[in-house]
Amino acid sequence: MFKPITIKDIAQALDLSPSTVSRALSDSYEINEETKKRVIEYAEQHSYRRNPMASSLRHGRSYSIGVIVCEVANSFFSQAIDGIESVAYGKGYHVIISQSHDAYEREVVNIQHLANRAVDGLLISMSAETKDFSHIITLHEQGLPIVFFDRIIDVFDTHTVTSDNKKGAQKATQSLIDRGFKKIAHLANAPHLSITAERLEGFESALRANNIPLNESLIRYCHHGGRIQREVEEAVRYFLDLDERPDAIFVASDRLSMGCLSAYNKLAPKAEHPAIAGFSNSDVLDLLQPGFTCIRQPAIEMGRVAMEMLIQLIESRYPVYEFENTVLETELISR
Structure with a gap:
């Protein structure tokens, strides 16, 4: 033995x-x-x-961190986890990763399970379906350190780490305008997510800067964040059925970009596909649509910063009253 x-x-x-x-x-x-x-x-x-049980008894800690993301297979989140782990393991912490699959019920169960395992803190990126935050607020009130990254909420004071979603959306939309497109649609994530509002604001800002009127009928929301492909296909079918179809689409997330391209490949011949630009940290999308222009978020850095902030909260000997809202720059990848 x-x-x-x-x-x-x-x-x-x-x-x-x-x-x-x-x-x-x-x-x-x-x-x-x-x-x-x-x-x-x-x-x-x-x-x-090191024996984690013995360390837990000695120091009152489990030396484990719970991480909640929508999907590990998502390129952005897999890269963020690399950053999270690089800091955590260097500081002697283990990471337990749970996927919400953008489902509210799954998020609630996973967060409760991690709390029951006595993790020292949680890093959370909100699911697309979550509108009730009571399961998180309760843990915060009980004293569990929590840091949000990418998809954040402001129901209590804590550290947050995001990318500059507005500026990134502006850059993506501007890249389409610079290529001569005027009828630009927007395929958005769930409307209540923080990233959705910020990216919509950037999209609208780019249109205004180029004197292009905002057409509300060209904005479609995917309330399940692309988890249900049928929802994405319905949005694409809506665009295809318009009398004046969009000649370009700004897509708000990695998963939605993949779903949107797949839907167009299924529903329309290549000649009828619009130009697409959007947020993505994946290189696979360029295979589906050569020349795909994307906004890349600094996912690894976001993971690192979020984990450093959480460990700071965990290891602080005194209550923390000042918190940072860190915003990282995005990069336009134009192929």
Whole structure:
């Protein structure tokens, strides 16, 4: 039977006290460098891993972080998770990832499950269907540190990390206008999401700057965030049935961009496809539509910043009353 090496085993092998070994592994200033080196080298050679249960009992922490995203397969979120993990593991925390699949019920169950597992904090990107935030507010009131990233809410004060959605949407829409398109539609995410309002604002701003009237009938919302492909196909069919079809579409998210291109490939011949620009961190979309112009968010950096903020909340010895709303720049990828 596998039996992991313990601090007592290391202490016995090196003729040190268990407390000395523990402090050496924690890089304590009380232990000289030579002893630290001996302990760390021996621990690495024998695959020592900190016992999370013991650490939890000693420090009152589980050293685990819960992360809620809509979908790990989404390129943006998989990249954000890379950033999250790079910081978490470097600080001695483990990450437990849950997917809401943009469903409110799944988000509630997953968040409650993570809380029951006594995670030290939560990183949350809201699902497209969530309008009732009571499940999150309750945990906040109970003292659980929570940080929001990408899709944020403002029901209580905490750190948030987003990208500049308005400016990104402006750049994407402007790229279509610069190519000569005038009848530009907008395929938007669920209307109550923070990113939806910001990206719509950027879309409208670009139209105004170029003296193009806003046509409300060319804006369609996907309340399930693209989780249900039928909903995306209905929006595309709506555009195809218009007397004056849009010659271009600004699409508000990675999943919607994929769904929109797939719907057009299914419902209309290539010659009838509009130009499309939108938010995407995936390189796959360029295979579906060569020349696809996209807004790329700094997903890895967003994950890093969000995790650093959460660990700051977790490890603070005093109540935190000042919070940061960090906004990161986007990049236009024009192929």
